[in-house]
Amino acid sequence: MEKIKTKTIMTKSEEGNRWFGIDYHMNLYKGCSFGCIYCNSRCEAYRIDNFDIIRTKENALEILEEELKSKGLKGVVSFGALSDPYNIEEEKLQLTRNALKLILKYGFGVSIDTKSDLILRDIDLLKEINEKNSVIIKISITTHDDALAKKIEPKVISSTRRFAVVKELINNGIYTGILLNPVLPFLTDNEETILNIIEKGKEAGTKFIYTKMGMTLRTNQRDYYYGALDQLYPGLKEDYIAVYGKRHICNTLQYRHLFELFLNKCSENHILTDMDAIIADYKKVIPKNEQISLF
Ligand code: SF4
Numbered sequence: 001m002e003k004i005k006t007k008t009i010m011t012k013s014e015e016g017n018r019w020f021g022i023d024y025h026m027n028l029y030k031g032c033s034f035g036c037i038y039c040n041s042r043c044e045a046y047r048i049d050n051f052d053i054i055r056t057k058e059n060a061l062e063i064l065e066e067e068l069k070s071k072g073l074k075g076v077v078s079f080g081a082l083s084d085p086y087n088i089e090e091e092k093l094q095l096t097r098n099a100l101k102l103i104l105k106y107g108f109g110v111s112i113d114t115k116s117d118l119i120l121r122d123i124d125l126l127k128e129i130n131e132k133n134s135v136i137i138k139i140s141i142t143t144h145d146d147a148l149a150k151k152i153e154p155k156v157i158s159s160t161r162r163f164a165v166v167k168e169l170i171n172n173g174i175y176t177g178i179l180l181n182p183v184l185p186f187l188t189d190n191e192e193t194i195l196n197i198i199e200k201g202k203e204a205g206t207k208f209i210y211t212k213m214g215m216t217l218r219t220n221q222r223d224y225y226y227g228a229l230d231q232l233y234p235g236l237k238e239d240y241i242a243v244y245g246k247r248h249i250c251n252t253l254q255y256r257h258l259f260e261l262f263l264n265k266c267s268e269n270h271i272l273t274d275m276d277a278i279i280a281d282y283k284k285v286i287p288k289n290e291q292i293s294l295f
Pocket residue numbers: 032033034035036038039040041082083084115
């Protein structure tokens with residue numbers, strides 16, 4: 001396991017907590033071994049060479065503890081924006097688990113993005129953090145179809161198992177939802193996928209489903225994705241090139257229709273889809289417009 005030097009672990013959120021109410025970002029690992037063919041963290045802007053090899057940050061927990069002590073705002077700390085915090089090494093290294101213990105000790109909240117069932121190991125800590133501050137878990141599910149998931153996310157647990165993880169977290173009182181990102185043009189941008197994810201999400205008790213109904217294709221990320229498409233679906237890359245050229249944001253061609261369907265079905269099933277509503281719900285604050293009407 002290669003260790004890399006770092007001086008800082010936490011960075012203040014540039015979005016000013018508009019993205020899932022996150023105040024600080026943190027990546028304890030560099031790189032990720034789950035092999036998702038569309039992974040946005042492969043893009044050149046993040047400058048992560050050999051992305052599929054996991055590295056850890058030297059003295060990560062010591063630096064984290066110093067930073068947590070020094071922050072005035074006991075905000076929500078995000079785990080896993082660029083690398084899954086429950087990657088294959090976490091079972092042995094327990095960096096994420098030990099970081100959660102520090103989050104608990106210093107009274108911060110937590111936001112976790114993952115595709116792994118290893119998060120269930122840490123339910124005890126998530127429950128304790130939830131008693132003092134806010135917790136939100138986002139399980140990424142891009143398709144209901146386990147065979148397709150195996151192709152596009154080769155080292156990740158099945159989608160069926162991921163729905164079960166949502167259910168178990170919810171049953172333990174942990175605020176959990178589904179990230180339906182990316183939606184892959186020509187592969188998952190269809191009614192069957194959207195409706196199945198909503199239906200299975202509802203069965204699992206998901207609090208929200210969040211989607212941008214498209215994908216990014218940036219430099220490096222695009223090359224990797226197109227290389228994988230050539231192996232899995234010969235000829236599909238050419239369709240992407242014809243439609244999207246070198247565009248970075250690639251929304252599905254059926255954007256309007258699928259988004260309308262998505263919003264209507266989620267609303268019927270009382271599943272949140274709006275970012276402000278999700279933040280207000282898990283932080284248990286009253287949104288400004290409701291405060292005004294109450295007043
Ligand atoms: S789990 Fe997330 S970080 Fe890891 S390869 Fe997949 S998309 Fe990238």
